[in-house]
Amino acid sequence: MEINNGDTAWVLASTALVMLMTPGVGLFYGGLVRSKTFVSMFGLSFLAFALASIQWVLFGYSLAFGTDISGFIGGLNYVGLSGVGVDSAPLAGNIPHLIYMAFQLVFAAVTLAILTSAVAERVRLSSFIVLALLWTTLVYDPLAHWVWAGGWLAQMGALDFAGGTVVHISSGFSALAIALVIGKRVGFGSYVMEPHNIPMSMLGAGLLWFGWFGFNSGSALAANGLAASAFVVTNTSAAAGALTWLLASWLKGKPSALGMVSGAIAGLVAITPAAGYVDNMSAIVIGGVAGVLCYTALLFRVGRGLDESCDAWAVHGMGGLWGAIATGIFATASVNNYTGLIYGNFHQFAVQIMAAGASVIYAFVMTMILAKIVDSVMGLRVTEDEEYVGLDIAQHGEKAYA
Amino acid sequence: MEINNGDTAWVLASTALVMLMTPGVGLFYGGLVRSKTFVSMFGLSFLAFALASIQWVLFGYSLAFGTDISGFIGGLNYVGLSGVGVDSAPLAGNIPHLIYMAFQLVFAAVTLAILTSAVAERVRLSSFIVLALLWTTLVYDPLAHWVWAGGWLAQMGALDFAGGTVVHISSGFSALAIALVIGKRVGFGSYVMEPHNIPMSMLGAGLLWFGWFGFNSGSALAANGLAASAFVVTNTSAAAGALTWLLASWLKGKPSALGMVSGAIAGLVAITPAAGYVDNMSAIVIGGVAGVLCYTALLFRVGRGLDESCDAWAVHGMGGLWGAIATGIFATASVNNYTGLIYGNFHQFAVQIMAAGASVIYAFVMTMILAKIVDSVMGLRVTEDEEYVGLDIAQHGEKAYA
Amino acid sequence: MEINNGDTAWVLASTALVMLMTPGVGLFYGGLVRSKTFVSMFGLSFLAFALASIQWVLFGYSLAFGTDISGFIGGLNYVGLSGVGVDSAPLAGNIPHLIYMAFQLVFAAVTLAILTSAVAERVRLSSFIVLALLWTTLVYDPLAHWVWAGGWLAQMGALDFAGGTVVHISSGFSALAIALVIGKRVGFGSYVMEPHNIPMSMLGAGLLWFGWFGFNSGSALAANGLAASAFVVTNTSAAAGALTWLLASWLKGKPSALGMVSGAIAGLVAITPAAGYVDNMSAIVIGGVAGVLCYTALLFRVGRGLDESCDAWAVHGMGGLWGAIATGIFATASVNNYTGLIYGNFHQFAVQIMAAGASVIYAFVMTMILAKIVDSVMGLRVTEDEEYVGLDIAQHGEKAYA
């Protein structure tokens, strides 16, 4: 297949858009924590991006997209990007292999950034680096292989257009595992830890929404009708999620602006696996349900006294889970060649549940193991004094605001 | 006509760019108000985007772009996006209908966001939601139809490349009407209400400038020479507006940085209707005049004690009015198939004035009626105590900065 | 050659991306200075963009890209953009001339913005305007001509894919010259001048990284394999630079988050001239070295008591110098038609050093002269009182944070 400049233009732009999501996550999370850890929180996202970027070009891409080994992992044929060049990508002949690789890279990077929610305000930097490298290699790369590179979930027929399982379930449930291992922040539950800069979180959410067009629509890997369709349902689901979370918080008390933008993210998460398979009306349902569901998950999480600090689990984990299942419900042949439960295809629905379930379990268990290992070898947490002073000063010797 | 991937790539990217303008407006306005309403102000833009997104896919697009009914409104044939799919858009055969729809959606959304200027720091959230839905349906949708979908202004030959009338005149003069109905903020005129975070406004303006390339150049609906031309004049006009407002404020006292970025927006507004019709030298004039004109309008507005708080009227209303007329002055056949006054085409000039005038009147009167209705039924304003405490806490139970 | 819509789409998008780098620089620098000059610092970038935009369309583009005059400067044939239209660009037949011109414009603009580092917190606005116009005309335009428009460096065979010499060496060493002329800020060295808002600098760096994809990958002037390759090495080098600066600062004390993002910029700078010539493994080296080198340059600069306030010299000057030379070391025929030292091509290596050296000398000497002239005629600095009060209030009558 020949390289198509128009398609390539859109994938180049999409890759840039998805890259911007990482600072977006950094700002979103950074606004949610206390001012004494803003630099740290933003920095973790940045660092996640840099680490994943290098890991991916060295061997991560190969593990995920190299020649399939028993459906579980990719071979080493692309190590150091050998054989990854300006010619057609094997899985997308219309664009250069290198930009296909880069598009996948920015996904791996933002997934790692999402994960930092779990360690907010208390992680040792060196332990984070080790855990991050282990996680992206042993959790993200296999999952990406399973779903997108002919692995066993793909063989089973699981659909995941832009990463509901690979990105969101994996980061969300992994965050849950890490939060359980690392434990609560000092004072969590006993005194209020308010978001210190909500507008920064809103700006972060704005950048996420913007970048998500690259994430979902770019996953068409072409500038065509499918990309257009994915673009539209992405926007619709985000808007629906924003509105339902806003309303749900209103019913409980006051309409929360932070809730509204979190709802948008929930809607974006939920539509991610479905973006290339469902139509606009389904997107309203998917996003609308996501807003309420993730809000409920957040309340549940808080109620359980669980300090998964920036709600990667509630929003990405639960939103991704819902999205993966919803793909099996709402997929319609009018958009792509697949149908879901509402068109009588129970099989697809069952496959989606299995794939989502397998991802939940793999991500949670594997991450739990990795976190425990890193914790016992190096210690995941800083000292109580360092945490009290705040990671910005204690770890970086820096202050967010002079 | 066949779908062109390159054109589609640019319209996809442009749609994303225009989407980012809404957070841009949110930041720009949010920096201008007091810190006690930053969350609210930013949130209103976000909410405007979500509301317009849902309204548009449900019926707004159909009202604007559905089959023409007597030149005034679109039919219901596209309700719920029925018939809006991956095939060629009726009005742009080179791109999928869905992305054409989405491109129009982000315009509707940002227009609604601009409008929030008028209700800054004092609007009841529920009343805003109602007014916003009414306004986008009864003011924006018809205007879009008149100008862009074969409505009576289009039939008359009015030119509006990217929304001088539909977006800017409409939001600007509607803001004026709403400001008159809702009344001044408590204390307006008696004590200073300084912008609380100018750098945020500057960042917002930067995002607006960035997004505006999608707005104007994307309105070529193709990645071609016309898009390039629109891109260039957009940038030139923005730069000229920035410089003339800066200089004008300098002459009056000190060069204002906020003035400079407002001038850029004024230049962007003014070039919007003209972007596909004028050349670069005209753009210098259009932007340069806009900078001074909108600054003068702002001073006039302040002098009259009118609390149209973030100057949607002065910048978008007056800038859009000037741009619509300027299109009739400077349009040149060297760029597109139309000529203006300086090439002896008085007819086009007259048509532009009539179209602009009609838009001013329709937007102002209709909005005045809608605002009065909402005000008398629900009350547009919060209580004085709520306003004193600030909408962030009073309405949302949130604080911008902890 | 016919205009290619796909290529045009990418260059349109890239031009917008590069535009966003200017607010990126503004935020990055603005976070580094004291809060009393945030508006001024951000404003200087904005102003640089506006000034360069107008200068470029009036005559700058012609001086740089007009018909070659003795290898030194372009002729006046494109003055006022005459002859610059919607047809093929002379140097890139696949895209419209106007967007080629605009793509070059945003480069000129961001280069001028980088330069503002040298005058931070102490420059008279009127003197800055004069110096900026002189500099972009007499330093930037000739350099762009030499390297990119058939000037003597191009004739010599010097490679500069996206502006290592034209943009980074020129702005970096010019900043050094200006810093020497304008002198230190009052109190520099005697009391601490901490960055006042590190997250803003991090966001600025994030926007720079994002925009840099347009800068480097867009410099392929097509949406093809070369663009993809440039995209990938850009990201890799940035990541490598981020990690090495982080580690280097860690070895000296604490890992600096600001260092990490500065390292990313250093990596982006260094890969700029090489982006279309080197492969991914070389990019790791180029970026990795840049991180350490620029950090060392910064420490050296501070050690010498030199107040080149936001380190344009250390990061852009030294990073650009390294990148220009590295292009001569690592260029590989597997990416483009050129080879470097490691493939035995000593000639290219020597040419790169000569070109870099010539740029360093021209930029430094010429800028020194211009700065001295402006200083003696108008005075570059504000009064000591104005500096103490801070430029925001003293020059603009504005405050960053109310």
Place this chain on the structure above:
Amino acid sequence: MRKIEAIVRPERLEQIKKALEENGIVGMTIINVLGRGEQKGIKLQYRGGTMEVDLLPKLKLELYVADEEVDSVMKTICDAGRTGKFGDGRIFVSPVEKSGKVRTGEVFT
């Protein structure tokens, strides 16, 4: 010498400053504070609930004045700072024993 601490509405600062200047009082120090008085701030109603916003932003002015100026300064601040609504503020006067000027090193008692 006495220290006057006046907690006032931020939006009244300009008026108070001007009124003091007209009375020849120039030196002052201003601090951003949060405060609540006996009314416990402001009560807001919302959908089936009441909310107490108990800490509102205020400015604290600190003025060191000669003993004989105390009463007139208090009156000036009260007059210029008054809106008549709850939350207008309070003024407290306390003794100062000694003062010094950093620039000259002088000490006054």
Place this chain on the structure above:
Amino acid sequence: MRKIEAIVRPERLEQIKKALEENGIVGMTIINVLGRGEQKGIKLQYRGGTMEVDLLPKLKLELYVADEEVDSVMKTICDAGRTGKFGDGRIFVSPVEKSGKVRTGEVFT
């Protein structure tokens, strides 16, 4: 009337406020401050170095109370603000000679 200045941990504010309210003390003014006590802040170890974070964020509460309330207020703040670790804070009491109410112009001595 006495002025009580209490420098306390920010994270204890809610508890202290509540405890004071239960004792009928409502009016207060709160200021963000940085402080260090005799321990010179907190010492942190890192890769071959020690770092002293000597200025930590604290809140300063200012309460003007009747003379007879001083002791109970001090005790209340101590009890509610205590974590038992260094840095819990200090309380200082000083005399107030006069006070005024901006809203009414009343002066109390």
Place this chain on the structure above:
Amino acid sequence: MRKIEAIVRPERLEQIKKALEENGIVGMTIINVLGRGEQKGIKLQYRGGTMEVDLLPKLKLELYVADEEVDSVMKTICDAGRTGKFGDGRIFVSPVEKSGKVRTGEVFT
């Protein structure tokens, strides 16, 4: 015990802190303030106008010290905080009647 309130230039904080430490004075509380002295701030000229920047950022240091330390602390702050230009700052000393330690609940009089 006395309370020393010193309003100083922010850029002099490090020097003052160091000088005080050398004199054994460690505990302190620091507050961001805006201030103007008798000079009414700084006057700036611009294109046909004069502008008064009357509220400049200062730091207020509050130190509670033993009575006999007052003079030396005042001198130390003056010496370390002096630039010789207008705006160097002021120091005020006032009486403290009682103090308490939150961590232990001790009261000192």
